[in-house]
Amino acid sequence: MxxxxxxxxxxxxxxxxxxxxxxxxxxxxxxxxxxxxxxxxxxxxxxAATAHYARVSPDPAHILCVGLNYRSHIQQLGRPAPRFPTFFAKFPSTLTGPRDRIVLPAVSDRVEGEVELAVVIGQPLHRATPTEAAAAMAGFTVTNDLSLRDWQHRTTEALQGKVFDRSTPLGPVLVTPDEVDDARDLALSFSVDGVPWQRGSTSDLLFSPAELVAYCSTFLTLRPGDVILTGTPGVTAEAASMVPGQTMTTFIEGIGTAVNPTDRDPFPDTRHDTRHTWEEGRPG
Incomplete structure (x- = not known):
């Protein structure tokens, strides 16, 4: 359904x-x-053609995101496969609709999209096995983990490049696992103005959705509506930084497509002022 x-x-x-x-x-x-x-x-x-689709889960208690979870992406980066899932968090203020316009922050010179299969939780879950986790999943949806790379790589923690307001489309639909064979082998892609910047398949996932949900339930109690982003595949040679006016298309087979035009930031680039203030306040 x-x-x-x-x-x-x-x-x-x-x-x-x-x-x-x-x-x-x-x-x-x-x-x-x-x-x-x-x-x-x-x-x-x-x-359906004119409906205003909003974010599938409007106010989740938890949004957890996985890095380095596609084998091909790990190989592309030249890194060893992680022993455990690599997590960071987002906040509800990060979410937006799958047809909404997204402002590209003027404070960043490197904005990139990431297609990701998102799991939405349907039952409270704590210390679950992968089998129990699979039964607790409400379904899957499409998301775009828009990332500000220059902010992400300012420190060893990714959070500051991942949580800009209204930067993460979620939707358009929530699809029950039985409709997509538990998302075992779904093609997914991210394109900008019709040019593919990412291609992959969920069959390339290192940790499955059920394994990720079970792992998360070990350290916190998951709630209905919680969202887990399962990672992103590698990029094509055409991938670059977004510029205002481009349109992002985020697709997952059997689930749907998020189409998000981008706009210029109405606020100025304050990086110089912020850097100056920070340097003044640093201890000698």
Whole structure:
């Protein structure tokens, strides 16, 4: 089954997606609709082509992201395969819709997109086995982990280059695992203005979605609506830094496509001022 979160009448509502039909239901969002699917009441219908898709999980308690999880990407970087998953976190303020415009921050000279399969949690989960973790997954969706590389590599911690406001599209739909064979072998790609910058397959994942969910549940209690980004494949020779006005297309086979135009930042580049202030305040 497929569910979505739709912005309709100035508010968010859950919806059931049936081909070209988007049936609005009495649920707060896609995750709520999936969890209550046997008790839903239809409240209206919108055209799938013109529906305003919002982020699938509007306010997750946890957003966990995995680096170095595609074997081909690890080889491309010339690094050894990690023994354990490499995690960083995001915040709900980072999320945006799969059709929304994204402002490219003027404070960065290196903005790159990353196609990622996202897992959405459907049940509370703590200290789970991979089998239990698989049963607790509500489904999968598409995400783009837009990354500001110059900020990411300022320190050994990636967080500051990964959490700019409204920089991570999530959607358009939440697809139950049975519809996509538990995402074992799905083609995925990231393109800019029609030029592929990434290609890959989920069959290349080092740690499977169920393994990642189980691992996360060891150190925190996962909640319904939580999101886990499972990593990104390597890049093509055409990959470069984004510039305002380009359009990003993030695709995963069997799930869907996020299409996000980009805009110029209305705020000035303050890096010089910030650097000057920081240098003045540093101890000698």
């Amino acid at each position: 497929r569910f979505a979160t739709i912005r309709h009448g100035g508010t968010l509502t859950g919806a059931r997606v049936e081909g070209d039909r988007v049936v609005l239901v009495d649920a707060d969002n896609a995750v709520d609709a999936l969890l209550r699917q046997d008790r839903l009441r239809d409240t209206g219908e919108v055209d």
